[in-house]
Amino acid sequence: MPLYVKDPQVDALADELAALTRSTKTEAVRQALQNEITREKGKADLVEQSVAFVRQLKQRAGSGPGQPVDKALIDSLYGEGR
Helix, strand or coil: CCCCCCCHHHHHHHHHHHHHHCCCHHHHHHHHHHHHHHHHHHCCCHHHHHHHHHHHHHHHHCCCCCCCCCHHHHHHHCCCCC
């Protein structure tokens, strides 16, 4: 099935890519589409990205005990107790 592009900007981009890759316009469009499909398929989905983000945060935070949450800490966060 043929693909007809009626957008002059898209046509110009295809011409430019064909010239840069020294190929035909058809081959340039085919390669550009294939590269974009490969890139999109390589992206992690939102859940995977979130899980990786949380793992990185946990790793950066370390496994040791945190600072105790007491009145002095809370006051210091609000600039009180001075």
